[in-house]
Amino acid sequence: MALRLLAVLVVVLLTHLPETARADRIVARVSIAAQTMHVYRDGLLLHEWPVSTARAGKITPTGSWTAQWLSRNHRSSRYNNAPMPFSIFYHGHYAIHGTDQISRLGRPASAGCVRLHPENARLLFAMVQEEGTANMRVVIVN
Structure with missing residues (x-):
């Protein structure tokens, strides 16, 4: 009986290994x-x-999160309907997204989100679509 239980346990673990191994396939470290x-x-x-x-005067929270949901053509409900193309939401209303403020990239300029060049945001969005939000980790450090 114990041998049979062990065999069942091994089968269960092995069938879930690929799913576990896929976790955090994509990591965006900011x-x-x-x-x-x-x-x-x-x-x-x-x-x-x-x-x-x-x-x-604004905050980008630090920490580590799994991507929650995607929105290709998002508009901000907080900041005058501002465009947030290729949004990857990871913590409440915080997202990684494209911006039309390209000249400001490389320095603090957002209300808290992580802004990217729209082409880079499109590429990252496609990667996350392909792998799934559960397989994407956002890590933000000071």
Whole structure:
């Protein structure tokens, strides 16, 4: 009986290993100090991009989150319907998204979100669509 229980346990664990191994296939690591994002897929660095995080008086929270949901053509409900193309929401109303303020990338300028060049945001959005939000981790450090 114990041998049979062990065999069932092994089968259950093995059938769930691929799912577990896929966790965090994509990692977007944002440095507030450097105003950069490093994008990793399966542990390999694919991209380094300039970003804009929170300007003075605003906050980009630090921490680690799983992506929650995607919105291709999002508009801000907080900031005058501002465009937020290719949004990847990760913590409440905080998202990684494209911006039309390209000249401000590389320095703090946002209300708290992580802004990217729209082409970079499109590329990251497509990666997350392909892998699924559960397989994307957003890490923000000072």
